[in-house]
Amino acid sequence: MSEPLPQASTPPASLLESVRASTFVVIAAFNEAKAIGHVVAELRQAGFPNVVVVDDGSTDATAEQARIAGAAVLTHLINRGQGAALQTGITYALRSGAQYLATFDADGQHDVADLPAMLGPLERGEVEICLGSRFLGKRAQMPKLRRLVLFGAVVFTRLTSRIKLTDAHNGLRAFSRKAALTIDLQLDRMAHASEIVDQVRSCGLSYCEVPVHIRYTDYSLAKGQKSSAALRVAFDYLIGRVFR
Numbered sequence: 001m002s003e004p005l006p007q008a009s010t011p012p013a014s015l016l017e018s019v020r021a022s023t024f025v026v027i028a029a030f031n032e033a034k035a036i037g038h039v040v041a042e043l044r045q046a047g048f049p050n051v052v053v054v055d056d057g058s059t060d061a062t063a064e065q066a067r068i069a070g071a072a073v074l075t076h077l078i079n080r081g082q083g084a085a086l087q088t089g090i091t092y093a094l095r096s097g098a099q100y101l102a103t104f105d106a107d108g109q110h111d112v113a114d115l116p117a118m119l120g121p122l123e124r125g126e127v128e129i130c131l132g133s134r135f136l137g138k139r140a141q142m143p144k145l146r147r148l149v150l151f152g153a154v155v156f157t158r159l160t161s162r163i164k165l166t167d168a169h170n171g172l173r174a175f176s177r178k179a180a181l182t183i184d185l186q187l188d189r190m191a192h193a194s195e196i197v198d199q200v201r202s203c204g205l206s207y208c209e210v211p212v213h214i215r216y217t218d219y220s221l222a223k224g225q226k227s228s229a230a231l232r233v234a235f236d237y238l239i240g241r242v243f244r
């Protein structure tokens with residue numbers, strides 16, 4: 001088992017304008033027309049001009065709402081899953097000159113106010129990747145079953161990836177350009193979260209966890225993952241390991 005995970009030093013109150021301008025926020029979105037416009041608008045109002053939404057074969061107005069709110073929109077013609085959508089967005093951001101990248105969920109669960117603390121350690125050159133954790137800092141409000149499943153994911157990650165995280169499946173992450181160039185997501189669906197952790201370790205990328213706030217709303221709970229989906233994620237990940 002590896003050493004305890006390093007945590008970020010004191011978060012910066014502000015982030016350099018040049019860092020915001022060269023940060024690309026990548027959002028995988030599947031049938032999120034009700035939420036995506038607000039999410040993109042909040043990011044842009046907070047001073048992040050480069051928002052990339054990958055519409056993952058949605059059958060609703062996700063792409064249109066994202067575009068109206070000011071995002072660059074990429075489209076998968078069929079639904080490929082969050083991992084595939086993130087890799088599409090990351091590749092696009094790198095080709096567009098991104099120096100920093102963040103992944104962000106489309107369903108309104110992430111808080112844009114957490115981004116400066118996520119990007120700060122990258123800006124200061126302390127680490128290459130910051131991983132958001134809902135279990136550091138204030139106790140997160142969430143359904144008990146979800147807490148249990150996420151605890152199971154942490155234990156699973158410690159056993160399979162041998163990395164000690166407090167939150168193994170948090171969609172809020174920040175990457176330096178170097179880290180984004182190194183990470184190569186092959187698992188199309190939700191198991192990409194474990195794959196990233198594996199690659200952090202195998203590629204020797206430096207990382208830290210940063211406390212973030214995850215909102216559980218009626219919308220996110222109705223739309224989000226069923227607890228039983230955890231078994232499918234574990235299965236996809238283990239199959240991916242066998243065949244890679």
Ligand SMILES: Nc1nc2c(ncn2[C@@H]2O[C@H](COP(=O)(O)OP(=O)(O)OP(=O)(O)O)[C@@H](O)[C@H]2O)c(=O)[nH]1
Nearest residue numbers: 028029030032056081082085105106107220224225
């Ligand atoms: N479910 C799902 N989400 C996708 C897909 N492609 C992209 N996404 C996006 O991935 C993000 C996370 O998906 P969620 O289903 O909310 O997963 P989660 O946040 O880990 O789980 P919850 O805590 O249940 O919300 C959302 O922004 C989705 O719109 C896909 O094929 N399926």
Ligand SMILES: [Mg+2]
Nearest residue numbers: 107109220224
């Ligand atoms: Mg969600």
